[in-house]
Every structure is written in structure tokens, then in C-alpha cells.
Amino acid sequence: MTTVLTTGPGLRGGLGESVRRPDGGPKARGEFAFSSDLEAEDMLWAHLLRSPHPSAAISSLDLSPAFAVPGVAAVLAAGDVPGRQSFGLDYPDQPVFAGKVVRHVGEPIAAVAADHPITARRAAEAIAVTYEVTEPLTDPEAAMEAPPIHERGNVLFHQDIVHGDPGATGEVSVEGSYATAMQDQAFLGPESALAVPAGDGGVDLYLATQWLHVDRDQIAACLGLPLDLVRLHLSGVGGAFGAREDMSMQVQLCLLAMRTGRPVKIVFSREESFLGHVHRHPARMWYRHSADADGNLVKVEAKLILDGGAYLSSSPAVLQNAACFAAGPYRVPNAVVDATAVRTNNPPCGAMRGFGAVQVCFAYETQMDKLAAALRMDPVELRLRNALRTGDTMITGQVLSGAAPVAEVIRAVAAAPLPAEPGPSDAPEIALPGGAGRTAERDRVRRGIGFAVGFKNLMYSAGFDDFTTARCRLEEGRVTITSAAVEVGQGLVTLMQQIARHIFGVADVSLGEATTAGIGSAGSTSASRQTWMTGGAVEAACRAVAERLVSSVAQRLERPLASLRLDGGRVCSDDGAVDLSLVGAASGQVFEETAVYRHPPTEELDEKGQGNAHVSFAFGAHRAVVDVDLDLGLVRVVDVTTAQDVGRALNPLQLIGQIEGGTAQGVGLAVMEEIVLDRGTVRNPSFTDYIIPTALDSPPVTIAGLIEEPEPGAPHGAKGAGEPPAISSTAAVAAAIRDATGLELARVPIRPQDIALALAAFEEDRQ
């Protein structure tokens, strides 16, 4: 189903091909340098002293015992920050070092630099802190009315959406309350960086992040330095998924480097990583769906509460997304959404793949199944009947102008053949719930099938000035692309090369260093935006260089510009008289162009949540097949079939990788991934206890459709595919488990006890 764009005769590695990643081999061989592999001569090691309490006043802090530890070079705390005392993506409400109070477990209080990581850790431990522990505020509903735990209050953001007639009623209505747990991004490369003080009074920071320039701006503000004295350089990123959008230790590390005059390195332990980055917001959601007797949606009402934890991070944007997409990819003439993100003493939450769209998808798709049951309608039919189409109005009042193949993704998934029903004895034991543990009793295993559709926006929204910068340099026939865009594992490095190859028709494309020194911002590697945005900027920069090259040939040979073109790596004339290689065409000149790409502007939502807040949307559907052991409650996800709205497949191999990875992350949230909180403390900050699907637990992902309906305005028509595959797989798996068990299961992850104990209680009641 994928289309291959042609790039030019004989050239490999262009657009539309399953080009291999330049960093693939080194990563597979273990030769790739991640940020944790950084080192410098005479380097010190940093360690952060973190709060053990979710809520406490600091009545005294004595750093002197740490200074007394041999090998310690610097100890810093609140009061040592020369510039702004706090940071934050949306508003700087998060202190670099906690001063008088701590608001979550793991909040940094002091930082130590020493000659060895163990020395630094011991010194941090020696710091004397007196805490007056206070009762933590951990219930998000209580938080709205509770005394504020921060001067900016406990309501982080509120979004209302009132669309159509809020008093409209349908003939059938269904209601439900739903919850999703806090999910971790669970990347493998822990937070790590190396800060090197520079002779000019500035600092160079080598790190894994998602957006170099926004980190730089925040660091410079806290250091009190001009932007050009803070230079960030991308190091190898071991996964991100949103967790590297916020700062974790950047300012503290730079401060230590500047104080000691020596390079300082930090690497978080896994536990620190769990405490040191933001997570997916846990959500509590109430819904009422109303429809007419034919199954046409009349109204959707929703009340959403997201737990933002102690600090703001990107809660407003996450919440706005949750509200905007609260009704799902359906035509809903009337809607009332009341969405609030609150502050608590739980760990801070922010960006994670899907960004607010995942939580609501679980709720609205459960509602759609309930509604189908109430209407005695086929759930797929109900979805098709209400599926959004181009030209429809969404609950924000925005008219869908781009591609919206919602019915297509639903049909593709619904039409895909189901995996074979296992006979009572022919499934291998490893394929049953409980797997190799051989706990399944075959006649107690039930199969279930679930279905879900989801969508979200691509790129930044609501009036944000979203842009990307890229540079193309052509020298002696070699093309070099430079951008500060961050490769987090998704394959942007491959795509940038593919675009350049596509335009210049040469195989040899190099990539410059991703750094804030000497090139403008590329924006964040998030919101599924880099294929479109950096792709667009690279394309524009390459085209500008190509134009200059061709016009220089036209000038030199005194031929009309229109008679020349760049084709298959050569500058040729229509009459065949000119046929020059890139080197010949350039004639010793070097061409360099920098392009800035912007997507069309968006608007902020008004007080009723109406406005053209988004540029583009991507849609996707999943069908999950599960086997559930009714006694144990163990679930085997047998198969997940998906169709995705991709616009254009520019690299099918990478696209499939995104779809498989996103689907697996959604499966994880459905059946096992949960940060377990106990009065603000994380009970499972390790990969022993925060479990994610292994290869054995990940279902085969069948791609029933890559729907290629080119998106108007998108470079090459391609939509981003980073997040959409992660949205509806959770809801589909949950629906399948519901189908197998008959239980309501209104919370994810669904734990074995939620099934086994509920069924056992149900049995007892019946007897």
C-alpha cells in the first residue's frame, strides 16, 4: 500500500525508500556514543541532593559537611543561582534548587561536584537538611479546593469548550467515569550531560534533549548570561518520548562547571530518572454521550481532571489537547467540556507521546462501545456513521480542511483478517496468558476483540510561533545539511539525507553538528513535527542552494535561466548542450543557504474553547485481539492491527518502526505500565517494578493500511507519525479485555487482579 516516490535514475536513498539509518549500525553494534558516554579531561562528577519528602518546609540547610568531604570541588544550593531562580517550559514556576519548601519527592535541593561519582553522592548525603514535613496534597480533585501549595495556585490551567447547543439532548445516552494511571516514558538512556566552562565566561553543554534552543534560553536566564555564551550541543539521545522536553539538571550542571572551572558530568541512576523527568498525566474523566436513535452523535459532555504534579511544565498545552480531542474523531454538533489541570505534591507531569490525546481516547472510545451496546449497533458501524470528514466542523469550531481519512482507517482495520482462533490445544504454551510460566488453563482462556480510533494535532498549536531553521551547503559536489533539530531515535537524520538526495540527486549527504552555536532553532522534536517542519526547512534550504547553483551556471554560460534545470545530480539544459556535474556546475564556488520554515499560523482558543487552534491532524485506528485467563486475570495481547493516516510514506521502514513502537507503548499502558504512587512517593522507580512489555509481551503489529492521502501544505504531503500510533492502541486493548471478560474495566492499566478478583466476586454474588 505504500507509494514510492521516484528520486532520479539510479540514485538510492531518496524519498519514499526504506533507507537505512546512518546511526543504525553503530547503535546495533554498541558503538554509538550516548550522552552517558561523554567524557573530558580533568572532569568532575555531579550529584544532586533530592528531597525525600513530597511536601516539607526546609527549616535549615547546612552544606559544610559536604565541603568537608575530600575530593569535593563545589557544593551549590538556592542562593547560588545568579539569574532567574526558576525555570519552566510554559512559565518558570520550578525552582532550580528548592529554597524554603519542597513540593515533590526528588526535587533538587543542592548539587555537588567531586572527583568521583561515589564521592559526589556521599557528599550530597552529608548535607544536613532539616525538614518540617507537611501532609502532601496528592488527590487531584481535592487539590482544586485545597490551600495552594504554590504561590501560583493549585489550578494549573482550565479549559472550557462549549460548542453548539449545550442543552441539546439525544434519545439515547450513556455515561461513565474513567481513569488512566501515570505512565513513564521509560527511555533507556538516563539523563546525562557534560558541561564545559569556556574561556569567554560562557559554558558549553553537551546533552541529550529534545529542543536545544529552548533549553539554552532557560539555562541562560538562570545563569544570567547572554544567549551566545550558553552553547548547547546535541549528544547521543537514548530515547525521549516527551521526557526530555523539560529541564532535569541542565542549570545545576552548568553552574557547577562555571563555579569549578572544570568540566562536570552527570548521569542519573534509573531511580533518579524516574524522579527527575515529567510523566504522562494521570487523568480522571467523566463522560456522557448522547445520540439519536440512528446512532448519530448529538452531544458529548466531559469533565476532565489531569494531575499535573508539583510544577506547571507543559500542563496547559497537554490539557488543551485533552479538551480539544475529548470527543474523538467524530462529528459532534454539541459539546460541553470542562477540563482542569491541577497542582499536587505528586511528581510533575508534562509531555509524553500522545500529549493529552491518549487519556481521552481511552475514555471516549469506551463510551462509543457503551453507546453502540445501548443502541444495539455494531461498534464499527457506529464509528463509521460519525467519523469526521474533510469539511466537517470539530468541537472547537475549526473546520477540518486537511486530509481526514477517518472512515478509511476504520474500514482498513475492520476488514483485516483476524488471527486464527486457537483450538483448545494447538496454541503453544508460550502464546497463552502467563506464557512460559505455563499458568494458563486452556478452557479458562477467553478471546476478546476490541476496536478504537484516535487522533491528535501535528505541530505546535494555539498561536505558538512554530518554526524551524536548516542550512544546506554545497561544496565540491558534497551536500551538508545542518540543523539544530534533535534526533531522538525516530530517524530524522535519515530523512534529512533523503530530502537532500531527492533534490540534488547525489548519494553523498553529510550532516552537520546539531548545536545552538551558529544556527537558529529547529523547534522541539515533539508534537510529531520534525518530518514536516525540519523536513520543510531542509527542503527549502536545498531548493535555495539548487536555485543559486543553476542561476550561477546560467550567468556564467549566458544562457536563459529557464532553459536550465537540476536533474539527477546534473545541471542540464533542455537542448542537451549543457550537462554538468554538481562539481562542474559550481565551478569552485561554495553555496550555502539557511532557510526558516513556518507552518501556517494558528489561533488561541477563545473563552468557549472555539478557534482555529491547530494546523493539521493525524488519525489512526487499532484493533486488538487478546486472550485472557479468567482465573488468573493474565492477559496475552495476541495481535494488534492498525491503520494510520500518514499523508505520504517517506521512509516506509522508519514509518513502520514508529507504528510498532507507538503501538507497544500503548499496549504497555493498557496492561502493565503504571507509576505506583503512595502519598506522593513512587513505589516502583526501577525497571524491575515499573514493567514495560518485553519482546515476548509485545504483540505482532499488523499494518492493515498506511493511508496515503497527501496533506495539503505539508512538504511532500507527509504527516508526522511519531505520536498517532500511540493514541488508540491502549483503548483497543482495553476494549478487547472487556469483550473477553464482560467487566467494565474503566481504568488503565488493567491489572490481573482487576480481572480475577472482579470475576471471582461476581461468581460469589451469583451463588
Next chain:
Amino acid sequence: MLRLPRFRYLRPQSVAEAADLMAEHGEQAMLVAGGTDLLPKMKRGQMEAEILVGLGHLAELRQLERSDDGGLRIGAGVTLSQIVHDAALARLYPGYVRAAALVSSPALRNAGTIGGNLCVDTRCNFYDQSYEWRMAVGFCMKKDGDICRVAPASKRCRAIASSDTAPAAMALGATVTLVSSAGRREVPVSALYEDDGQFYLAKAADEIIESIQLPAATDWSSSYVKVRRRGSIDFPLAGVAVALKAAGPVIEEGRIVITAVASRPLDVSEAAEPLVGCTLASLLEGQRDELLTGVAASAARPAKPLDNADLHYVWRKQMTRRGVEQAVREAATALLARSA
């Protein structure tokens, strides 16, 4: 970042020398073979030792030999992977081999030894945390503290027995040979454990497990069922080892050992008594379901899971019952196939 603390590593040339080193260095020293349990715990400050006495390199601990009574003597340094890939062993002791196969992941089974797995530390999610985490929540009696955080009224540590191979070996009636500078003794595997999460090993700290002896298994079959959420890696949330004896169509003897529901593997073989005299066929064809349910219920009765592992303790107790039924059926199936 977690780093290993400094320690001295001693590399004895023989088990006897290792035993002397342990006697010489006393409480400062710990034994290490595969290191899969000890080394991460040293990083997290759960275990401390100034001296590690290495055993993994000793060829004399890696022997596998038939004993005179038709049983098998396996050196404690044999890796879990070696056990898993030994087809002859799997025919004789299917439960033991399966238990070894279900330990963690292939990489850890390649390093971990069968002696080490018998000694694997008890687990508790108030204990299996970094030093900073435990300090923040308050240390527990198993390390650095003086109360049990799961059951504050408890006089002893409630950490959970988590070895997969220990219950399987106990169900087979296996013994271990322990060597120290004071001599050598052979004890049943069941005698290795105390009902205490902190002092869970009944052997002296300087005693080295030299080998495990599996008795002849003629007329026996065995099974091991492990309940966990994922297909790999996880420790047991409940585990059941069963061994059944039947020369013909009738069960003559049964043993059941449950694990991960107390601080030591629990031998609950008394619960298996009603199985004696049952025909394999009747058990498997569903005619004795009530009997089997009763066996499972009484086998699981001593299980006292607490809220210190993944998932709900009520669920874990229920799973033990189910595991017993499953493991009995599996062993009976193998015996029936053999008798046919």
C-alpha cells in the same frame, strides 16, 4: 549514577581455599559466583562487603555426575543456562529444569549459577530500592533499619522467598553439600531456609554450597508453575513446584512446595495426601476436580502474601491455589504419558 563501591576480589584456586578465605575474613567477606544478585545490590547499598570471594571460575564446581543411587550430583557453579539446555536432565527432572528456565532472562541465566539461585536474596519492594529511596521512606529491618515497613508489628522481616529453583529442588527431595573450613555436611535443600526474610539462609555465612544432589527420579515426574505478569524477566509473584510418584496408573506419593508467598519456600506436601491412591486418569479427566480443588486450597492455606510485591496480595494467594492445580495436572500428565 550508581557505581559499585570499592571491594577486594579474591580468586581462590579451590573450594577448600575459598572456604579458608571465608573463615579468615569472617563477616567482611561474601561469596560471589554469577554476581547477578549481589552486584546490583551492592550498587544500591543493600549488601555491603569489603571482600568478595569468587567461585565462578572454579572448575570443580562445574561438574555434573551420576551418583551411585541413580541420582545426579550437580556442581553449584553450573549455570542456569547449562541446566536449561540439558535435554537428559529435562527428561528426569522436568520441574527443576523448567524452574531454571523461568529465572529472569537468557543473559542472566548465562551468568547465574544454580548454587547462587538457591541463595538468591529475599525480595520486598520496601527493600529492593536504592539507598536514597530507603532512607527517604525510612530504612527497614532487613537493611539499616529496625522495623518491618510492610507489617510494622512484625518481629521479623517479611521479605519474600524468590528463588525459582529452590522449591523445585525441594519437591524433588534434593540435598546440598555444604563446605566450610570446619568440614563438609549434606543437608536437605529445605534445611537451607529460615522463616525470616532477613536471615533467610540457615547455613553459616562461610559455608559454600558445593553441589546439589537430585535423588533418582524413577517413577517420579515433576513440574513448576510460575505466575508473573510478563513472559520473561520478572521474579515469581507465586510459584508452585510439584513432584508426583506413580509406577503404574495410581499416584503413590506427592510433594508440593509453594514459594513467593512467605519468607521461605513452604513445603506443603501434607496437602498432597488425598492424591495418593488417585488414578492419574481420573485426576486428568475431571472426575476428581473437587479433590484437586481441595488439595489446592489446603496447599495454599499457609500462603501469607503481604503488600510488598507487584499486584494485590489477595490475588497472589488465589494464584497459588490455581498454580497448585496446574502443577499437579502437569506432573500427572507426564506420568500418564509415561505409563501409556
